[in-house]
Amino acid sequence: MNEPEQAGLARLRDGWISGGAAFELAPAEWKEVAAAANPDEQERRLLAIAAQALDVALRPAAPKTLKRRPPLPALAMPMIPERLRPLLRAALKYAADARLKARVATLVASRGFVLHPMDWMPAASDQESPEVYAPWVDWQAGADGEKQSRREQLTAETWDDFYPAARRTALVDLRRTTPALARTLIETKGASESAEVRLALVELMRFGLGADDVPFLKSLSADRSGKVRELAGRLLARLGEHGNQADGGSEDPTAELAAFIEEGKSGFIRRRTTYAPMKLKSPAQQARRADLFASCYFGDLVARFGKTEPDFIGAWQFGVDDNADRFLVLMVSVSGSDAAVACLADRLVAEGGKLPLLALQLMLRLDSGRKRLLISQILNDAQNLHALNLVEGVEAGWLDWGDLAKGKTLSALRSAVSGDNSVMKRSAEQYLEAIGFLATAATAEKLIGEVVTAGLPPASPSLGLLRLNAALAENRSQSER
Amino acid sequence: MQLDLKTIEALAPDQASLSAASKLTKRSNWPRLEMNEQLGLIWGECQGSGSNPYRVAFDTGDHGYKCTCPSRKFPCKHILGLMWIGATAPASFDRVDQTPEWVNDWLGRRRKTGQQPAQSAASAEGKSIDEASRPDESAPVEDAAAAERREAAQRKRAEDTRSAVSAALDELDQWIADQLRLGLAGFVDACSERCRRIAARLVDLKATALAGRIDELPARLMALRGEEKPDAAIRELGKLVLLAKAWRATPDDPELKRLVSTSETREQVLANPDAVQVASDWEVLGEKIETRRDGLVSHATWLLDLQSPAPRFAVLLDFFPASAGRRSGAFAPGDRFKARLVFYPSRTPLRALVAERLGDAAPGAWPAFASDAGDPLAAYAAFQDGAPWLSDCPVILPAGAIALDEKDGAWWQAANDPHGIALPVEGSVNRTLLGLDLAATAALWNGARLELLASQSNMGRLDLS
Numbered sequence: 001m002n003e004p005e006q007a008g009l010a011r012l013r014d015g016w017i018s019g020g021a022a023f024e025l026a027p028a029e030w031k032e033v034a035a036a037a038n039p040d041e042q043e044r045r046l047l048a049i050a051a052q053a054l055d056v057a058l059r060p061a062a063p064k065t066l067k068r069r070p071p072l073p074a075l076a077m078p079m080i081p082e083r084l085r086p087l088l089r090a091a092l093k094y095a096a097d098a099r100l101k102a103r104v105a106t107l108v109a110s111r112g113f114v115l116h117p118m119d120w121m122p123a124a125s126d127q128e129s130p131e132v133y134a135p136w137v138d139w140q141a142g143a144d145g146e147k148q149s150r151r152e153q154l155t156a157e158t159w160d161d162f163y164p165a166a167r168r169t170a171l172v173d174l175r176r177t178t179p180a181l182a183r184t185l186i187e188t189k190g191a192s193e194s195a196e197v198r199l200a201l202v203e204l205m206r207f208g209l210g211a212d213d214v215p216f217l218k219s220l221s222a223d224r225s226g227k228v229r230e231l232a233g234r235l236l237a238r239l240g241e242h243g244n245q246a247d248g249g250s251e252d253p254t255a256e257l258a259a260f261i262e263e264g265k266s267g268f269i270r271r272r273t274t275y276a277p278m279k280l281k282s283p284a285q286q287a288r289r290a291d292l293f294a295s296c297y298f299g300d301l302v303a304r305f306g307k308t309e310p311d312f313i314g315a316w317q318f319g320v321d322d323n324a325d326r327f328l329v330l331m332v333s334v335s336g337s338d339a340a341v342a343c344l345a346d347r348l349v350a351e352g353g354k355l356p357l358l359a360l361q362l363m364l365r366l367d368s369g370r371k372r373l374l375i376s377q378i379l380n381d382a383q384n385l386h387a388l389n390l391v392e393g394v395e396a397g398w399l400d401w402g403d404l405a406k407g408k409t410l411s412a413l414r415s416a417v418s419g420d421n422s423v424m425k426r427s428a429e430q431y432l433e434a435i436g437f438l439a440t441a442a443t444a445e446k447l448i449g450e451v452v453t454a455g456l457p458p459a460s461p462s463l464g465l466l467r468l469n470a471a472l473a474e475n476r477s478q479s480e481r
Numbered sequence: 482m483q484l485d486l487k488t489i490e491a492l493a494p495d496q497a498s499l500s501a502a503s504k505l506t507k508r509s510n511w512p513r514l515e516m517n518e519q520l521g522l523i524w525g526e527c528q529g530s531g532s533n534p535y536r537v538a539f540d541t542g543d544h545g546y547k548c549t550c551p552s553r554k555f556p557c558k559h560i561l562g563l564m565w566i567g568a569t570a571p572a573s574f575d576r577v578d579q580t581p582e583w584v585n586d587w588l589g590r591r592r593k594t595g596q597q598p599a600q601s602a603a604s605a606e607g608k609s610i611d612e613a614s615r616p617d618e619s620a621p622v623e624d625a626a627a628a629e630r631r632e633a634a635q636r637k638r639a640e641d642t643r644s645a646v647s648a649a650l651d652e653l654d655q656w657i658a659d660q661l662r663l664g665l666a667g668f669v670d671a672c673s674e675r676c677r678r679i680a681a682r683l684v685d686l687k688a689t690a691l692a693g694r695i696d697e698l699p700a701r702l703m704a705l706r707g708e709e710k711p712d713a714a715i716r717e718l719g720k721l722v723l724l725a726k727a728w729r730a731t732p733d734d735p736e737l738k739r740l741v742s743t744s745e746t747r748e749q750v751l752a753n754p755d756a757v758q759v760a761s762d763w764e765v766l767g768e769k770i771e772t773r774r775d776g777l778v779s780h781a782t783w784l785l786d787l788q789s790p791a792p793r794f795a796v797l798l799d800f801f802p803a804s805a806g807r808r809s810g811a812f813a814p815g816d817r818f819k820a821r822l823v824f825y826p827s828r829t830p831l832r833a834l835v836a837e838r839l840g841d842a843a844p845g846a847w848p849a850f851a852s853d854a855g856d857p858l859a860a861y862a863a864f865q866d867g868a869p870w871l872s873d874c875p876v877i878l879p880a881g882a883i884a885l886d887e888k889d890g891a892w893w894q895a896a897n898d899p900h901g902i903a904l905p906v907e908g909s910v911n912r913t914l915l916g917l918d919l920a921a922t923a924a925l926w927n928g929a930r931l932e933l934l935a936s937q938s939n940m941g942r943l944d945l946s
Contacts, residue, residue: 013711013712013715016661016664016665016711016715017664017665017666017711018664018666019661019662019663019664019665019666019667020662020664021662022661040654040655040658041654041658043658043661043662044654044657044658044661044722045722047657047661047715047718047719047722048719048720048722048723048726049719050715050719051715051716051717051718051719051720051722051723051869052719052723052865052869054712054715054716054719054928055716055865055869055928056861056862056865059858059904060904060905060929062892062894062902062903062904063886063887063892065886065887066884066885066886066892066894066903067884067885067886068882068883068884068894068915069915069916070916071916071917071918071939072913072916072917072940079940079941082844082941083579086579086581086582086585087585089582089585090585090588090589093589094589116940116941117913117916117917117940118911118913118914118940118943118944121913139916140912457521457540457542457543458519458520458521458522458542459520459521459522459540459542459580459588460588461588461589464589
């Protein structure tokens, strides 16, 4: 379309927008086409020509400020084979929330694959998805540029070349292999970061935490951020460094907390010391005690009674006051030493009943073996299977058929799916999803057979994760990677 | 997996359904019949009266079922037909280990009780498989005089329709002139009411297809930004003028009749010797499902010919009442199949019917179509030359990427021309798409916006519809 025509079209357009005859405004060539007709027909003919001109001869003008995102980074694992994507999508669809969807991604990553980005993407704030997705987390967070952080070693020089999620992953790796180097990086580079970033960096000190970290953590007692100071204090407490040295006077919170705990004796022949929460008289006392459990360090409390952390845990009377039990476990998880956490987890699992559920608070600090033991205990007595959906930080795909078959879970699942109680059926379907994450491929395969034989419809969507689990192993054996 | 005729008899809503189902038990009605014995599922595709086959699935475990047909009988004749084949000729089903995604989708949406079917709940009273199996002996025999009378009546009806449609187009012309005289600013503001009135008049005068199109015009305008609406109104009204003129010139043209009054039946298209037929491998690019103001849902399934040297497309178009609820399509995006398609006669053949399914086609990338290096919309210009009254034109765009403007509007931008050709994309896009290199993209261009269907990318095929 030439310039006079464009100008004429613009005039026509303006004329029609406001209304009335626009024939005289048209380009000369268009007028010739439309001339030999009555006035209405002239307008219609011009309208038809204008429509074609707008359709074919004019294109929407692209803004000059169009912004492209950097390419989505390639990940270190291959994409899940195309033929498994329907099973994957079914499992993702059944997963009710972001946490359960991330669990599907964790299972798939444990078998050496990543998901297709159009099927699932980690959120920008995601810290729970497998580490292999760190480049996508950074991409989601809007990182621009061409940084290739994962291929480099994280050093003071390359610090700025890493996006936050990739840097976090690299620091965790470093803390596990050469903790001193990671500490030096956190110390030197963290000082110039904002309080929020400093807090996130210091939080990584929990990986590979050791006595060598004490001087740095003590230096943080002068940090500008109260949250950083608090976190450093807890980490020091885990290392047996009593953070709140106080005089024991009326202003000492640890002493105040100790006053809520009653020392007693038990046993006839071998008298031994016990500790139990005192009976509280008012909601105000309950609130105060909760605050004190949250703010004091376990090491300080134990020192008040002149005991070691494991001894105190051994002497604690569980079951007297459920709230106090919960607060104590939370306190140990935050500021107890590794030995205290292990001792407490062992005791809770050994006690059975409802107590193993309290150990879920310790999950992030438990080693892999204890995590498995805890889950095995939950599966064994089948009383608290709903807790399977609460476990965090546990590995995927390790539960053998023997572990599952020896407990009560299998029979509980069988009776739930074959019975008439719809609530139990729905619960059983949730447990199947949870076990779908934990099970080995062979276990997944067998479990599907068991529950289908018991009456669960073979096409039940609740079997989605189990089917994906089983198919992923089958795929690996076929060397499709 | 056990099915017996008594179960079918009990599940059937009435004797008529059983009789209809008995006619669907021929293997030739079913391009696909499959079963997964482990899951206790049977499913198939049954060629119905729609443009593409109905997808039918049945769970032999709990007698759950699903069919994509619009029937309001539950179960419909297609389900009963599938069960019937399952009971009497199970060997007709191919045994497979994997269920197709549409079956998985259905399973995922089901609220299952897990209970075994209660046989007593449905009764076989008043329904009989035996009776349904008997051949229909009561077909009336028409004598020659009656046939002549029927044909004369048909000719009369056609003549009446033509006169009515001609009058409808006169009213449309006058209405368009009125809109120009009153001003398009006012038209844009009040188009819903004004379009409704003229559409109702067009329905009265038997220009039903045209009425449906005008009824949809307000929705098309509403989807645009304020400054774009006048141009869109000019384009839409101008196309109506062109369509009216074309119909007056050749009122018997099947394409124009279809666009103005009514469409041919499936049987008429299949019997038409002039209809273009293409046997090829087809990929389902995507679906476009729209609920129209007249209460119908239009379901368009866009296909790409994988054997054609230049991009060739087909669209399977079905309509069903919105009150029938959400229906899943016969095909899922990404499906590939071999089939013979029959195209509705047209200057730019697009709308088609699946005449014959010939099995599945192998997965893979799209062929490297020879593209017009200068203009990704060259196909659109050619399309408009042939049928300037149409809007949506399928195109294959060359390598490119999706970028955002300042208002977060998405644009497709050519890969090798970052400051040149860019086309606005309708609606919002999945943000992940912004980081992917698109080797080729299939989309619908309507003169103002791209509606993305699918892409080939560095991450494989992407469903975008």
